[in-house]
Each structure stands twice: as structure tokens, then as C-alpha cells.
Amino acid sequence: MKTKACLLILCGAIFISACRKAEKASFPYTAQVLAFAGVDAATDAANFKLTTKTFSTLRNLDGLDGDHLKITRGGELAIKQINGSLIDPGSFKAGQSPSLRYKISNGVVIPKDYTTLAMLSAYFQFDTVFTELQQRLGITATDLFKGQSSEKFETLFEPKITLESDLSSVDAIIKLNAAFVPKDWQFILFRRSAVEHVPLAANLQVVAHEFGHAVFQRYVFDSKWDENDRFQQEYAMRGLNEGLADFISYTYTGSGDILRASMNFKNPAHGANIADYRSFKKYRFSFAEYLSPTVGDEQPKCDGEFYCIGSIFARGLYDAAENLVNSNILAREQFAPALIAALPGILDEMKNQPIPDNAPVEASDSKGEFDKWVIAQFLNGLIKRMPATTQNVLCETFTAESSFGSTGFPTDFRLVCGAQP
Amino acid sequence: MNSVILLIFLCTQIFFLRFPHANASENFAVGINTLWQVRRDYGENPFFRYTPELFAQTYFDLSSPVFLRPGLRISYAWEQPEMPQSLGVLETDFVACAEVGLVYDWFIVPSFTFGTGINFRTTKLSVKAPIDADSDKISGSERLMLTYAQIGIGIPIENGRVLIEPMLRFQRLELDDRSWLSFGVETSAGF
Numbered sequence: 001m002k003t004k005a006c007l008l009i010l011c012g013a014i015f016i017s018a019c020r021k022a023e024k025a026s027f028p029y030t031a032q033v034l035a036f037a038g039v040d041a042a043t044d045a046a047n048f049k050l051t052t053k054t055f056s057t058l059r060n061l062d063g064l065d066g067d068h069l070k071i072t073r074g075g076e077l078a079i080k081q082i083n084g085s086l087i088d089p090g091s092f093k094a095g096q097s098p099s100l101r102y103k104i105s106n107g108v109v110i111p112k113d114y115t116t117l118a119m120l121s122a123y124f125q126f127d128t129v130f131t132e133l134q135q136r137l138g139i140t141a142t143d144l145f146k147g148q149s150s151e152k153f154e155t156l157f158e159p160k161i162t163l164e165s166d167l168s169s170v171d172a173i174i175k176l177n178a179a180f181v182p183k184d185w186q187f188i189l190f191r192r193s194a195v196e197h198v199p200l201a202a203n204l205q206v207v208a209h210e211f212g213h214a215v216f217q218r219y220v221f222d223s224k225w226d227e228n229d230r231f232q233q234e235y236a237m238r239g240l241n242e243g244l245a246d247f248i249s250y251t252y253t254g255s256g257d258i259l260r261a262s263m264n265f266k267n268p269a270h271g272a273n274i275a276d277y278r279s280f281k282k283y284r285f286s287f288a289e290y291l292s293p294t295v296g297d298e299q300p301k302c303d304g305e306f307y308c309i310g311s312i313f314a315r316g317l318y319d320a321a322e323n324l325v326n327s328n329i330l331a332r333e334q335f336a337p338a339l340i341a342a343l344p345g346i347l348d349e350m351k352n353q354p355i356p357d358n359a360p361v362e363a364s365d366s367k368g369e370f371d372k373w374v375i376a377q378f379l380n381g382l383i384k385r386m387p388a389t390t391q392n393v394l395c396e397t398f399t400a401e402s403s404f405g406s407t408g409f410p411t412d413f414r415l416v417c418g419a420q421p
Numbered sequence: 422m423n424s425v426i427l428l429i430f431l432c433t434q435i436f437f438l439r440f441p442h443a444n445a446s447e448n449f450a451v452g453i454n455t456l457w458q459v460r461r462d463y464g465e466n467p468f469f470r471y472t473p474e475l476f477a478q479t480y481f482d483l484s485s486p487v488f489l490r491p492g493l494r495i496s497y498a499w500e501q502p503e504m505p506q507s508l509g510v511l512e513t514d515f516v517a518c519a520e521v522g523l524v525y526d527w528f529i530v531p532s533f534t535f536g537t538g539i540n541f542r543t544t545k546l547s548v549k550a551p552i553d554a555d556s557d558k559i560s561g562s563e564r565l566m567l568t569y570a571q572i573g574i575g576i577p578i579e580n581g582r583v584l585i586e587p588m589l590r591f592q593r594l595e596l597d598d599r600s601w602l603s604f605g606v607e608t609s610a611g612f
Contacts, residue, residue, distance in 0.1 A: 032558055034508060050508070050546075050554040074465035095464065099598060110558045112544060113599075114502070114510040115462060117559070158464025191463055196505035198552060261551050262505075 024104070029061050030054045031102075031109035034121040036128070036204035039255040044281055046205055046253060046261045048198055052108050053124055056131045061109065064098045064119060068141055068152055069126045071119055073098045075159040077188065085179045085210060085242075088227070092184065095156050114192075119157055121202035122189055126155070128204060129211050129252065136251050137215065138337025144214070147223040148185055153214070155187040157201070176263060178206050180213035182232075183225040198261045206262060208252040212245030219343035231347060233363035236374035239309025244339075246280055246314035251336045256281030256318060267303065277304045280315040286401060287312055287375075287408030291367070305367070309375065312403055320390070320397040329389050338387055346381030353377055375404060376413030383416045391416070448480045450584070452609025454496075460600040462502035470600075472498040472514075478522075478609065486526035494518040494536065509547035510559060516540045516567060530575030530584060540565040540594060566595040573607065584609050 030052060037049040057067040064071040075095030080088045098119050101112040111117035133139060145151040161174050175193035178200050180186070187210055189201035200206045217223060220241075221232065231237050250256050260275035267274050276283045285301040290308045294300045302308035317339065324330040330338070359370045383394045395417035398404050411418065454474035462468040478492035498514045518538025525531050546559040573588035586607040594600065 034552065037553070046551065048507075048552045050548055050552060051556075076465065099461075101597060101599075105558060108558070111510065112559070113462075113512065114504050114508075115464075117508070117510055156464070158466075160465035191466070192503060192505055194503050194506065197507040197549075199505045199508055202508070 025061055025107070025109050027059055028054050028056065029058050029109060030107060031120050031124070032111060032117070033124040034117070034199070034202040035124065036253055039253065044255050044257045044279065046198075046203075046255045046257065048203070048261065055124060055127050057127050058123060062098070062100060064100070064123050066123070066127070068130050068145075069123065069155060070152055071098060071123055071155045071157050071189075072096060073115075073119070073157050075156045076162065077156060077159045078162045078164045080164050085177060085213065085245075088183070092186075095159060098157070115158075118192065118199055118201055121199070122155070122157065122207070125202060125204045125207035126153075126187075126211070129208055132252065135333070136336060137248070137340055139215075139340060144218055146218070153185055153187055155189060157189050158191045159188065161190075176200065178210050180210045180217075182213070182217045182221070183227075185214070195265065196262050197264060200262045203262050205249050205253050205255060205258050209245045209249040209258060212248030213241060215248060215340060216241045216244050216343075219340055220347055222344070222347075230363040231350065231374075233365070234370075234374055235306050235364045235366060235368070236309055236371035237378070239306035239371075240313050240375070240378055242307050242310030243313030243317070244310075246278065246310055247317045247339075248336070250280075250314070250318060256314070272299045272303070277302045278307065278311060280311045281318060283311075284315065284402065285312070287404045288401070291407065309371065309408075312408070316394075316397045316403050319403075320394050323393045323397065324390055327393070329393070330387070335390075338390065339382075342382055342385035345385065346378060349381045350374075350377040372408055372410050373413055376409050379404070379409055379417075380413075380415040448611050450478045450480070450609040450611040452476055452478075452584075452607055454494075454588070454605050454607040456496065456590075456603050456605030458498070458600045459602045459604070460502075462599060468502040470498055470500045470502075472496050472500075472603070474605075474607075476607070476609070480524070480611075483523075488524045488526060490522040490524045490532065490534070492520050492522070492534075494520060494538070504547075507549045507552045511545045511547055513543045513545075514540050518567065518569075520569075520571075522571070524575070526581075528577075530573075530577055530586070532571075532573045532575060532586065532588075534571040534573070535569070536571065537566070537568045540567050565597060568593050582611050584611075 032050065033053050034048055034050055035053050037047040039046055057069070058064070059066045072095030076093040078092070100116045100119065102109045102116055103112060109120070111120055130141060133141060133144070141151055174190045176195060177190045179188040181188060192199055226232055246258055249258055257275065257279040259278045264273065264275050266272065289301040290312065292301065302311065321332065321335040324335065325332045356370065356373055359373065360368065364370055379398055383391050386394060398409055399417050454476060456472045456474055458470040458472050460468045460470050474494055474496035476492055476494040478490050481489040483489050496516045501511055516538055518536045520534050520536030522532050522534030541562065541564055543562045544560055546554065546557050548554045569590050569592035571588055571590040573586040575584045575586040577584050588605055588607055590603040592601060592603060
């Protein structure tokens with residue numbers, strides 16, 4: 001008797017549970033997400049708001065699948081090498097359905113847990129990037145995906161990571177990073193961390209920066225990934241790649257303080273704030289200062305390796321753009337499109353230049369004399385492809401000793417900007 | 422914190438009185454379960470969430486050595502997965518369940534239990550600068566139906582008056598598929 005009563009209660013519970021159905025939402029989806037909310041003009045600090053926003057490119061909510069992006073949850077990624085936020089991948093195993101948990105209230109998707117909030121917010125940042133692509137960068141999605149098998153980036157959210165070498169592989173938990181995989185046209189949003197403030201995956205500054213790597217890959221390397229091409233791995237090229245990505249982030253947000261909202265803590269090695277080196281508008285150092293060795297307990301001017309080259313490049317682009325706008329030579333919204341239009345062809349021209357005899361045989365992974373040749377050839381190609389009205393300002397900016405100057409853009413390597421006849 | 426709770430509980434077992442456990446027509450037992458839910462909070466890696474439980478059970482001799490073991494169970498989970506400092510969605514869960522199990526009284530005591538209950542969940546949004554929220558639609562509470570199947574291997578001590586039972590639970594929580602597996606060790610004393 002007691003057994004039957006227990007079984008009846010159990011069956012009733014299962015029946016009631018099966019009857020409750022989840023509500024459905026439809027395109028265009030509106031959801032509570034984390035959104036970029038402007039910049040403090042005095043401090044260059046970014047602000048964010050948890051608010052209701054409508055997605056423009058999301059077609060399938062539960063699959064987080066849209067016109068140009070699909071986010072999968074988890075998956076397994078083997079990594080051969082991480083260069084900052086660029087990844088050289090090994091094997092890859094697809095992730096699973098996002099398994100979002102939400103409720104619908106007045107047509108608005110309300111996340112019920114942090115992971116759902118983070119994934120929806122991450123998608124919204126990419127949605128913003130694609131929606132404003134033409135306006136900000138002067139390019140179309142069709143042109144961006146030229147050469148790709150589909151017009152869609154795949155994005156892995158918090159995948160399982162294995163670090164691979166020739167001898168072994170080891171499972172790793174990587175946090176505090178977001179990355180672009182040029183070989184597979186994927187974005188990786190690594191696992192959240194209690195050290196973060198604004199989640200990296202939901203920060204438009206970070207997402208737009210990673211998107212900037214895709215732009216560099218498309219227009220400098222013509223979308224190709226060739227691990228035997230030394231310039232794909234070259235230290236200084238990685239720096240210039242980071243610099244363009246920072247500038248594209250600035251183009252979307254107006255803030256040059258890329259990291260601080262998410263990562264605002266000190267490097268325990270020397271006490272300097274890790275976000276300072278990437279704050280290219282406010283924190284200024286020259287190429288010569290970047291090369292100078294530190295003495296005793298002195299803090300390095302920049303300890304971010306090739307990121308330092310990136311910061312100098314991003315700052316140069318920013319300074320040149322401001323100068324051009326203030327001189328009424330170019331409207332602010334015209335600079336980024338002109339910059340991107342000038343990228344194709346630079347690499348081919350670099351490869352046609354004779355490489356110095358003392359250059360490393362393979363791509364270098366640390367600073368060295370060859371960086372100056374790489375930087376100079378890149379700037380040569382970029383400046384001559386920019387509109388004629390902008391070239392003098394660009395030359396003045398990048399040849400200034402506060403920028404690359406004669407150390408990073410040596411006159412012997414210049415083909416523009418007062419090149420020797 | 423979890424280690425301290427476990428240590429205190431284990432020490433208190435020394436002071437349990439000697440009561441009959443199985444081998445009687447009707448017996449009662451109370452106990453505590455140190456349980457961890459394996460929850461899929463991160464993309465691929467699991468989050469192990471400590472969820473202590475209290476339970477009360479009674480035994481009915483169906484046909485010795487097989488006993489029917491209905492029971493009641495409550496638990497509370499407060500641990501949160503790792504989240505950034507400026508944005509979090511905090512969940513706490515209070516669960517009340519009823520269950521019925523079959524137990525085989527031997528030198529070890531295997532059991533199979535089927536249960537159902539309600540999970541009272543409270544969700545709280547947490548935001549800090551530089552994030553601002555123009556409204557809080559995320560915080561709230563809900564009741565979710567829970568069903569589970571559990572297997573255990575009991576180790577009777579003190580002539581069966583105390584039962585230590587490592588267990589594995591397969592569960593289904595309505596509208597939440599993050600956690601389908603839990604494991605733990607139950608310790609109960611009969612009276």
C-alpha cells in the first residue's frame with residue numbers, strides 16, 4: 001500500500017514536469033544583455049550597462065546562430081601556440097548547443113544564469129560589430145568573408161583547452177583572454193575569471209579588438225593562413241596586427257583604454273598596471289624607450305613584448321587621425337575606411353624588398369633588429385596607399401621620435417617620408 | 422569551509438547512541454549527506470557544487486533481506502561558480518524531496534532509490550562599476566520539479582546501527598539541464 005502511494009506520487013511529479021513548456025521568442029530577438037554605454041571623455045574610461053537590446057543578425061536564439069556568427073558552448077581545442085590573442089591551433093572538436101536558460105517577459109529574453117547572460121552578451125557584441133561594419137570600417141560582410149567557405153565565424157565559448165607540443169599534450173584552463181584563430185576563422189572566448197571586472201567575452205572593446213585581427217588577416221594576408229610564411233609569425237608583424245586591432249576597437253568605441261574595464265590589476269613583477277601599456281591614447285612611450293633596458297627596480301616603459309609595437313602603431317594612427325580631422329583634411333569617420341582600403345598589397349611589396357643579410361632565417365619570436373625593417377616596410381606600404389592628402393601627416397606622426405622615430409622607422413629603410421633618393 | 426563541516430560531522434558520529442537499524446519490522450534513521458553536484462556551468466569543464474543534505478528514513482521489511490526504505494530529504498546549496506567581479510548571477514537552491522528505495526540487507530547494503538521533490542531557487546543579479554543596470558529583471562525566485570534515481574553501497578557499522586553509504590545520483594531538474602549527476606557519502610544512524 002505504502003509502495004503504491006509512493007509510486008503514484010512519483011508518476012504525478014513526472015507528469016506535471018512534462019506538461020510545463022518553455023516559452024518561445026522569435027526574430028528579431030530582444031534580450032537583457034551587457035552593452036557598451038559610452039566613454040568618459042576626461043578619463044577615456046568605458047562604461048557599460050545591463051539593459052534591453054535588440055539583435056540585428058541573430059536568427060536562431062537557442063542555437064545562437066545568425067547571419068555571420070554561431071556560438072557553440074564548450075568544445076575542445078588543441079593549441080600549438082598562443083601569441084597574445086592569436087592562436088595557432090591543432091585539432092578541434094566542435095562544441096555543443098548553447099543550452100541557454102531564460103524566461104520571456106513582455107517579449108524580452110531574460111537570462112536565468114550567468115553563462116546564458118554571458119553568451120547572449122557575447123553574441124550582442126559581435127552583432128554590434130557586424131551591424132556597424134559598413135559605417136565604421138567601410139567594408140561589407142561579403143567582402144570580409146571573401147575566400148571563406150561560409151560567411152560565418154564560428155565562436156567557441158569556454159572550450160576545453162589542450163596545449164600541444166611535439167612531445168606531449170597537457171590539459172589547461174586558460175582564462176583572462178579572448179582570441180582569433182586565423183587558420184580556421186574562429187573566435188575563442190576563454191573561461192571567465194574572478195579576476196576580471198567586465199567579462200572579456202561581453203566587452204565590446206575586446207570583441208572589436210579580436211575582430212580587428214580578422215580584418216588584418218583578410219586585408220593584409222588576403223585571408224590566407226600559411227604557417228610557412230614567416231610574416232604570419234614575425235614578431236613585429238604580430239605587433240602591427242595588435243596595433244591595428246586596438247585601433248579598430250577604438251573606432252567602434254571611441255576609447256583607447258582597451259583593457260582596463262576588464263583587467264585592472266598590477267603586474268606583480270614590477271607593480272605597473274597591466275592595462276596602462278595598452279591604453280594607447282594616454283600612456284605614451286616611444287620605440288626607443290620600448291627598446292631601452294630597465295635599470296634596477298625601474299619599471300619598464302612597456303613590458304608587453306610585441307604589444308608595445310602595437311600600442312605605438314595604434315597611437316600613431318590615432319594621432320594622425322586627430323590631426324587630419326582638426327586640419328579639416330579628412331572627416332573622422334573616413335579614416336578607418338581609408339586605412340583598411342590601404343592594407344591590401346602591403347605584404348606583397350614587403351616580400352619583394354630585399355631582406356637584410358643579418359635577418360633571422362625564420363620568423364623571430366622576440367624583439368630584434370629585424371623588427372625595424374618589418375615596421376619600416378609596413379609603414380612604407382601603408383602610407384603610400386593612403387590618400388595623398390593624408391600622407392604628410394602620417395609621415396610626421398610615425399617619424400616623430402615620440403613614435404617609431406629614427407629608431408623604429410630608420411631612414412635607411414624608408415621608401416616614403418623623406419626617403420633617400 | 423566544506424572540509425570543516427565534514428570534519429565536524431564525522432566527529433559527531435562518535436557520539437551516536439546504539440540503536441537497532443535493519444533486521445527489524447519498522448525502524449527509523451536520520452542522517453547527513455555530503456553531496457557534490459557535477460554542474461555544467463563552464464563551457465566544457467564542470468563545477469563541483471557542495472550541497473549538504475539532511476534526511477530521515479524508515480525501513481519496512483518486504484521480505485527479508487529486502488527492505489522498503491521511504492524517506493524525506495532537504496538540502497541547501499549556496500556555492501557559486503567563478504564569475505567576474507562586476508557581473509554575476511547568484512543562485513541559491515533549497516530542495517525538499519520525498520523518496521522510496523529498496524535496500525538489500527547483507528554484509529554490505531546496496532540500495533536503489535527513486536525520489537522527487539521541489540527545488541526552491543533564488544536568483545540574484547550582482548553588478549558593480551563600471552557596469553550599471555537600468556533595471557533588474559534577472560533577480561527572482563522559481564520552483565522547479567526534481568526527480569532522481571540513486572544507487573548506493575551501504576557499509577554497516579556498530580552492528581548496523583550506523584550506515585555509511587557512498588552514493589551516486591542521476592537527476593533531472595525541470596528547465597535546468599546543467600546538472601544530471603551528483604555523488605556523495607551518506608551517514609545515517611538508526612533509532
